[in-house]
Amino acid sequence: MTPTNARYAPEKHAKPKADGRLARGEATREKVLDAAERLFAEHGFEGVSIRDIAREAVVSLSVVGFHGGSKDDLFLTIFQRRAETLNRARSEALAELRARKGAALTRRDILEAYVLPYSRMAWSGDRQWAAYAKLIARIATDERWYPRVREFFDPIAQDFLAAMIAVDPDAPRDRLAMAFVVSVTAMLSVVSSNMRIATLSRALGAEAPTDPAWYNAVLIGFCEGGFENALRVSDGT
Amino acid sequence: MTPTNARYAPEKHAKPKADGRLARGEATREKVLDAAERLFAEHGFEGVSIRDIAREAVVSLSVVGFHGGSKDDLFLTIFQRRAETLNRARSEALAELRARKGAALTRRDILEAYVLPYSRMAWSGDRQWAAYAKLIARIATDERWYPRVREFFDPIAQDFLAAMIAVDPDAPRDRLAMAFVVSVTAMLSVVSSNMRIATLSRALGAEAPTDPAWYNAVLIGFCEGGFENALRVSDGT
DNA sequence: GTCTATATGTAGATAGAC
DNA sequence: GTCTATCTACATATAGAC
Structure with a gap:
């Protein structure tokens, strides 16, 4: 697991000064945000105190407040910081596929363009991007936080749904919406529960x-088959 | 949404006294556990204080400690309390199908036997069972809690996996494990995110x-198609 | 920008009266 | 069994020195 992926590894968000080094305050700010990102990903919002963050970042307590503002602000800042990079990766993947395959675009292609950027991020080998991936998985089903961060994710989701509709204009919209939400949750769950998959595999003697590529392939296969079957009109039970 | 389902509505776990009424202490204990169940489901473990629970249950602070023990104990007790009922419903559903269909059992049947008892529970109209369903969805992907409650869920999961293997003995075990975990997560996500599905449906003009039956049908359809596609040996990307 | 010090509130837990 | 009262620890947040 966790092979390095150059795409995400070098990503840093502080702006370098003219001389190429980070300003001192900027570097501290990054340290604080990085520490908060790791801890929030691991223990959730309420499970982390500002003191924990200060300790993890090796700064004093009030430095966290200075750079991060209130605890709520700090949490939201962490989301904001990387959202654009992930969104851009997804948009570019979709645009590239559209350019290359045009009308021959399939649902599987679209799923890949959505899933793979996230998957690469989670398994990039960079612990901050891995933490961010976990954090997304954590808040995606959280009714308290999702409404406050959806602005970062919903627009791109709309684009992908539009692509799905273009592939099959007659698909019932409600089923499409549900298949999409279920697929997204499945994607997130692979990152947060690959330990369970591994455990269960061993319990079955495998x-x-x-290999991340294995997880990607099985996940995308599952979602592809799921979409196809869910969109077929039929009512059981 | 939320039609009453008689199967779960009358369920109460305190033992009645010989005269048919609950002992006073027992009734208080139930009040405390019910309040904790609702609040933990809504806000998570760290998001709820013992004071919150006391307020919700309309008892004094120390009564919560008296009946629930430590906060950790209280949380685990809540799981324990209803696990057996859910497990029994699932076992019976599977046994009934086996008796009725024998070797003609399908993957779809097995999925239904696993999903429907949970779905009925979540949408039973009883707010405590609904809270319990949410609570399960919340901890299922939580690395801190899942290890402490898996004893309540893993045995039954093993039974269902064995049934899946019986249907298709050649299925690769690792793919089976992953398809199962993803299906379970999908099931849980429908309960915790049906608001998002509804919102997204409206955004698409639907x-x-x-209707719970609609969610069940689409979900089971999705998982059925997902299983089938995920088990096929093929490696993309 | 970063520190120490502290104000102010709330957490979990329990002792002891009734 | 249930209450009031309180212990001790830790929370967030910020004022003010350097």
Whole structure:
């Protein structure tokens, strides 16, 4: 697991000064945000105190407040910081596919363009991007936080849904919406529960899969088959 | 949404006294556990204080400690309290199908036997069972809590996986494990995010689905198609 | 920009009266 | 069994020195 992926590894968000180094305050700010990102990803918002963050970042307590503002602000800032990079990766993946395949675009292609940027991020080998991926998985089903961060994710989701509709204009919209939400949750769950998948595999006598490409392939296969079957009009039970 | 389902509505876990009424202490205990269940489901473990629970249950602070023990104990007790009922419903559903269909059992049947008892519970119209369903969805992907409650869920999951293997003995075990975990997450996500599905449906110009049977049908359809596609050996990307 | 010090509130837990 | 009262620890936030 966790092969390095150059795409995400070098990503840093502080602006370098003219001389190429970060301003001192800027570097501290990054340290604080990075520490908060890791801890929030691991323990959730309420499970982390500002003192924990200060300790993890190796700064004093009030430095966290200075750079991060209130605890709520700090949490939102962490989302904001990387959202654009992820969104851009997804948009570019979709645009590239559209350019290359045109009308031959399939649902599988669209799913890949949505899933793979996130997957690469989660398994990039960069612990901050991995933490961010976990954090997204954590808040996506959280009714308290999702409304406050949806602005970062919903627009791109709309684009992908539009692409799905273009592939099959007759698909019932409600089923499409549900298949999409379920697919997104499935994607997030693979990152947050690959430990469970590994455990369960071993319990069944198989080796625990370790290759991200394997997880991607099975996940995308699952969602592709799921979409197809869910969109077929039929009412059971 | 939320039609009453008699199966779960009358469920109460305190033992009645010989005269048919609950002992006073027992009734208080139930009040405390019910309040904790609702609040933990809504706000998570760290998001709820013992004082919150006391207020919700309309008892004094120390009564919560008296009946619930430590906060950790209280949380685990809530899980324990209803786990057996849910497990029994699932086992019975599977046994009934096996008796009725024998070797003609399908993956779809097995999925239904796993999903429907949970779905009925979540939408039973009883707010405590609904809260319990939300609580399960909340901790299922929580690395801190899942190890402490898996004993309540893993045995039954093993039974269902065994049934899946019986249907298709050649299915690769690792893919089976992953398809199962993803299906379970999908099931849980429908309960915790049906608001998002509804919102997204409206955004696409459809009405927001309100019928639990519709959610069940689309979900099971999705998982069925997902399983089938995920188990096929093929490696993309 | 970063520190120490502290104001102010709330957390979990329990002792002891009734 | 249930209450009031309180212990001790830790929370967020910020004022003010350097």
